[in-house]
Amino acid sequence: MNTPSFNIAAVERDTGLSKDVLRMWERRYGFPLPSRDNHGERCYPADQVDRLRLIKRLMDQGHRPGKLIATPPDELTALMPHRSKQTPPSASPETGELDELLGLIKQHDAAAYQQAMQQRLARQGLQRFVQDTVAPLTQLVGRRWEDGDFEVFEEHLFTELTKRLLRQAIAALPGGPRRPRVLLTSVPEEAHVLGLLMVEALFALEGAECIPLGTQMPLLEIGRAAEAHQADIVALSFSAAFPQRQIPGLLQQLRLILPGNAALWAGGAGVARITRTDDARLLTTLDEAIAALASWHLQRA
Structure with missing residues (x-):
């Protein structure tokens, strides 16, 4: 019987491990063993x-x-953290609603998930929807995936469904002159885009002109x-999941490349444990991002 197999480009996309890493492991460790x-x-x-994907997940946890x-394949799964079993979240109406939304994803009911999210967006407004629904949902999905x-x-x-909804909401915002001009993107090997979309939505609500470039630029x-684009920021x-030790060097490199009048901001969970850098302003929460934008406006008032 034919068994499915994947070329190296497909494995790179699926696992997040580069082709160079896959070849190096093959030479050094004798795994993977492609035909x-x-x-x-x-x-x-x-x-x-499947084993490579699990190894990448455990590497992201620091292994x-x-x-x-x-490590034998059956022992790899035992190394995965099980947060939900160790520290179950306290029950609350909001937690229950978020669990129901994730339940629709688990049921593979895309239409019902989109309808429920659109109802929450209409009820909460875009800012609360981003901060009180999309952000905690994204964290929950990350924990469930790790578990x-x-x-x-x-x-x-x-x-993909959440990206579609956020982009539709951003496109529906009124136009007109906007400042500052904010370029939004991520560096190579950083493929997560929801954080960028959440910030774009909040910045657009605060009057910024956002220029999205997608990820891995x-x-x-x-x-x-x-x-x-004559970007201000x-x-x-x-x-x-991004290797934290690489971030300061990347910010230093980019600061040397950027025009002198363009501010450099870095946000997301990846910068949470970086205490200080002279090359960029670090924003670990969405509230800090909004405050940074307000500070930019005040300095130019």
């Missing part, structure tokens, strides 16, 4: 892709790859875009 197709290209069986690769309660395709469904291109998002 070769008729053209000599690597083909990875599904069970190896070392060499030790993980040497193994959410499949990868379910996390992707949540992300090369540093030189960020610099060119900031100059071309370049805002980057770093998720908790």
Whole structure:
């Protein structure tokens, strides 16, 4: 019987592990062990892709790859944290409503999820919807994924449906002259986009002109875009999964590339444990992002 296999580009997209890392592990550790197709290209069986995905999740939790690769597959799952079983959240009406929304994702009922979210948006307004619904939902999904309660395709469904809703809400905001001009993006290897969309929605409500560039933008291109758009602020998002030790160096590099009059802001869970940097303003919460924008307006009033 034919078993599904995946080329190296597909494995890179699926697991978040670069092609160079996959080849290096193959040489150094003897895993993964791809076969070769008729053209000599690597083909990875599904069970190896599943194991690689789990290894990447554990690496994001701080485990070392060499030790993980040497660990038998059935023991890898036991290493995953189970927060919901150790520290169950206290019951509240709001928690229950969020659980119901995630239940629709687990039931794979995209239409019902969209309808429920649209109703919450109409009831709460865009700012409260972002801060009280989308932000905590995103955190819950991340925890459920780490606990193994959410499949990868379910996390992707949540992300895509929520992205669609936020973009529609942002597009419906009134136009007109806006300041500051904020360039929103992320660096290479940072593919999470919901944080950027949440900030874009809140900044647009506060009168900013937001220029979204999507994710994984090369540093030189960020610099060119900031100059071309005459950006007042370049805002980057770093998720908790991004290697924290790389962030200060990236911010330092980007600061050297950006025009001198463009401020550099970095936000998200990835910067939460960085105590200080002279190269960027660090924003660990959405409230801090709103306060930073208000401060920008006050300085130019």
